[in-house]
Amino acid sequence: MASPEPTDQETIARLYRGIARIRRVEERVAAIYPTDKIKSPIHLSIGQEAVAVGICEALRADDTVSGTYRGHATYLAKGGDLNAMLAEMYGKVSGCARGKGGSMHLVGLEQGILGCSAVVGSNVPVAAGYALALKRRGRGQMVACFYGDGASEEGGVYETLNFAALHKLPILFVCENNFLAIHEPLNRRWAADRLTERVATFGMPAQRITSGDIFEIRTAAAEAVAAIRAGAGPVFLECHTYRWREHVGPAEDYAAGYRDRADLEAWQAKDQVARLAALLPEDARQTIDAAIAAEIDAAVRFAEDSPFPALEELYDHVYA
Numbered sequence: 588m589a590s591p592e593p594t595d596q597e598t599i600a601r602l603y604r605g606i607a608r609i610r611r612v613e614e615r616v617a618a619i620y621p622t623d624k625i626k627s628p629i630h631l632s633i634g635q636e637a638v639a640v641g642i643c644e645a646l647r648a649d650d651t652v653s654g655t656y657r658g659h660a661t662y663l664a665k666g667g668d669l670n671a672m673l674a675e676m677y678g679k680v681s682g683c684a685r686g687k688g689g690s691m692h693l694v695g696l697e698q699g700i701l702g703c704s705a706v707v708g709s710n711v712p713v714a715a716g717y718a719l720a721l722k723r724r725g726r727g728q729m730v731a732c733f734y735g736d737g738a739s740e741e742g743g744v745y746e747t748l749n750f751a752a753l754h755k756l757p758i759l760f761v762c763e764n765n766f767l768a769i770h771e772p773l774n775r776r777w778a779a780d781r782l783t784e785r786v787a788t789f790g791m792p793a794q795r796i797t798s799g800d801i802f803e804i805r806t807a808a809a810e811a812v813a814a815i816r817a818g819a820g821p822v823f824l825e826c827h828t829y830r831w832r833e834h835v836g837p838a839e840d841y842a843a844g845y846r847d848r849a850d851l852e853a854w855q856a857k858d859q860v861a862r863l864a865a866l867l868p869e870d871a872r873q874t875i876d877a878a879i880a881a882e883i884d885a886a887v888r889f890a891e892d893s894p895f896p897a898l899e900e901l902y903d904h905v906y907a
């Protein structure tokens with residue numbers, strides 16, 4: 588059951604701005620991609636934005652997120668720098684990883700973005716280690732760790748859930764369940780669709796949100812964050828969502844035969860960008876849209892005008 592929509596226009600406008608900004612950025616990235624100016628592979632999260640925005644709404648600025656290689660939404664929702672994100676994709680020195688990481692390795696320690704990895708599931712133990720460090724530091728900070736349903740099949744994720752529960756780490760695990768791991772749907776990978784129940788057996792509250800509703804995600808995140816800050820240990824949220832585009836790249840791939848366009852249409856019918864847009868007065872929405880478009884134009888210019896890293900730094904910053 589979806590939680591009631593907030594009536595205050597300020598909240599709706601803020602959520603709309605967050606979610607529409609991510610959508611428009613990724614649409615622009617998809618449009619630029621065929622020109623070959625973007626040097627990195629891209630994993631778009633178009634359709635999935637409500638999860639990142641709903642969760643990050645509940646976080647403090649000094650909290651940390653750990654994202655996946657499909658991390659544009661997480662990076663932007665946590666306050667990542669759009670200029671630095673686009674420059675990173677262009678391979679430019681002004682990128683958030685000096686142009687050496689690309690789209691799959693967005694990082695922004697100043698904004699609490701821990702960085703992510705192309706190795707599926709590998710961000711999860713790193714996030715728990717960070718949560719352990721934050722707990723020891725004792726300033727009430729926490730981590731929100733995002734991963735996919737495919738990543739949930741990695742052994743290291745289960746070891747991490749156990750460790751986090753045992754040590755009552757301040758971490759919110761968020762599984763973005765889009766039902767797909769590359770071209771393999773969930774029902775060909777799991778005998779039983781009981782992810783949330785499996786996680787609960789480790790000894791942490793575990794909740795499934797099937798609606799994709801940004802208000803429901805936001806409410807659940809706020810409750811989870813309050814419990815985590817009170818010292819109760821980790822919480823797990825499984826958020827159903829859907830990726831509209833292909834696994835990697837800018838196109839649609841419904842002709843590939845591994846999924847049905849009907850599934851897309853069902854999710855598009857409850858698209859949260861359109862829903863929030865409809866909750867706003869027309870002039871307020873247009874003002875937000877215009878600001879987003881101007882910001883994206885400026886970020887594209889910034890990425891295009893920035894230089895590539897110098898040859899002399901080829902081997903710098905690539906080994907930690």
Ligand SMILES: Cc1ncc(C[n+]2csc(CCOP(=O)(O)OP(=O)(O)O)c2C)c(N)n1
Binds near residue numbers: 737738767834
């Ligand atoms: C350890 C590891 N195994 C396999 C791969 C190949 N691989 C890349 S993405 C992916 C699917 C992951 O699916 P999911 O975690 O659900 O994330 P989504 O792409 O749906 O966002 C796989 C198997 C990889 N990158 N790393």
